[in-house]
Amino acid sequence: MSFTMNDNTYDALPDPLTQPAFYDGVGVKRLLAWVVDTVFVGMIAAVIASIPLFLLWFVFPLVFLVVSLIYRxxxxxxxxxxxxxxxxxxxxxxxxxxxLDGSEAAMHTIGFMIASAFFIPQVASVFLMLMSERGQGLHDMFTGIVAINSPGRY
Known part of the structure; x- marks a missing residue:
């Protein structure tokens, strides 16, 4: 599958009405990917927290946050x-x-972290991912980023 690039905002992305395969199942896949990534980050953070004689376990949430930012x-x-x-x-x-380039990756990740830190934005993001035509959460809409099925890989 391919999509054309236009100058209008979001017109350069696959159209969910004419090319729905790019968005098919993305919400569920994002949830599963989030679980996998959270487990990976937790394992990495646990190893890092254990290296200096387990002293970083006292600040494990901070270690987890830093590892998550770097990882993402x-x-x-x-x-x-x-x-x-x-x-x-x-x-x-x-x-x-x-x-995405480095600055877009950072903006998206920071937006994700902020939305994840508060209950109402978290719920709103999940609701929007399930209900919006492009499956975007709050942080996606704010940054202008969309998750799609990888072209040629599904």
């Missing part, structure tokens, strides 16, 4: 997807239809 920004910058997203063949694209 680094993998999204490199592949436009986290390892969990890659496992489920989804990737993030900006409003022009391109893969």
């Amino acid at each position: 920004i680094g993998s999204i910058r490199a592949f436009s997807a986290t390892p969990g997203m890659r496992l489920f063949n989804i990737e993030l694209r900006n409003h022009e239809g391109h893969r």
Whole structure:
């Protein structure tokens, strides 16, 4: 599958009405990818917290947050997807239809972290991912980023 690039906002992305395969099942895949990524981050953070004689276990939430930021920004910058997203063949694209660069990866990750820190934005994001035509959460809409099935990989 391919999609055309236009100058209008979101017109450069696959149209959910004419190319629904790009968005088919993405909400569920994002949830599963989030579980996989959270387990990976937790395991990495546990190893890091254990290295200095288990002293970092006293600040484990901070270790988890730092590892999560590095994990998400680094993998999204490199592949436009986290390892969990890659496992489920989804990737993030900006409003022009391109893969994310470093600053877009950082903005998306920070938006995700902020939305995840509060109950109401979290619930609103999940609801929007399930109900909006492009399956975007609050942080996706704010940053102009869309998750799609990886072209040619599904």
